[in-house]
Amino acid sequence: MVNDPLPRTFQQLQINNTISGFYASFIFSMALAFKFASIIAFIVKERADRSKHQQIVSGMNIRAYWTANLVYDYVLYLVISVLAIVIAIGLDVQFITEGNALAAIWMLFIFYGLSYISFTYVASFIFKDYGTAQASYYFITLILGGLLPILVFLLRVLGDSTNPVGKGLAWGLRLYPAFAFGEGVLNIGSVTLYGIR
Amino acid sequence: MPMDPLDLEIGLAPIIYLAVGSAFFFLLLLIIESLQNSEKFMRKWQGEENNVEET
DSSP states (O other): OOOOOOOOOHHHHHHHHHHHHHHHHHHHHHHHHHHHHHHHHHHHHHHHTTHHHHHHHTTOOHHHHHHHHHHHHHHHHHHHHHHHHHHHHHTTOHHHHSTTHHHHHHHHHHHHHHHHHHHHHHHGGGOSOHHHHHHHHHHHHHIIIIIHHHHHHHHHHHOTTTHHHHHHHHHHHTTSHHHHHHHHHHHHHTHHHHHHO | OOOOTTSIIIIIHHHHHHHHHHHHHHHHHHHHHHHHTOHHHHHHHTTOOSSOOOO
């Protein structure tokens, strides 16, 4: 028996890219959510244990404290990001490697780290217990960064009446960095679909 | 009409939001910290009187 299927059409390839965008947006958000959850746990624990207070009393500059934390967390985040992109390239995820997409994905990863680590530090003031902070922050990042972009994407492509709603929601929700990142990855995967509809 | 990943409606808008957000949230963090270290502000925030009660 010989299996010799016809090559995939342009439209089928674009649908493949969009589905890859769905997966990539969700999986990248899920993977990186662990990193940010570990950051918030450490910050809240340091405050709850009074070790931050002890350092301040000992004469530590508060700007130096946050800057050092940011640099350390960002370097660790960059290691994870580079690995994630290299693995995606190695597995030949086409929507990431085509044209300007790779440059756009790199920029998303670079600025997502800076933005969301700072946001995480601000969010750490809300929590008192580090266990609660870690668990709830993970789920918040996962849902708002992984699932909400898919919902907005569906609103944009479902029909002419829902398209402006999706676009309008996206402008507001992008203030939350995890959403901006997830939406960016998903949009890059669906770039041709947006172009042809 | 073909679109580019770096078009405003595709990847550029999220990138700009993230780039501006990184500076904005770090500044916000430093402002919150300085407010927390300001005794005057914290007394107002927690609704305390300026005078310490004598026991």
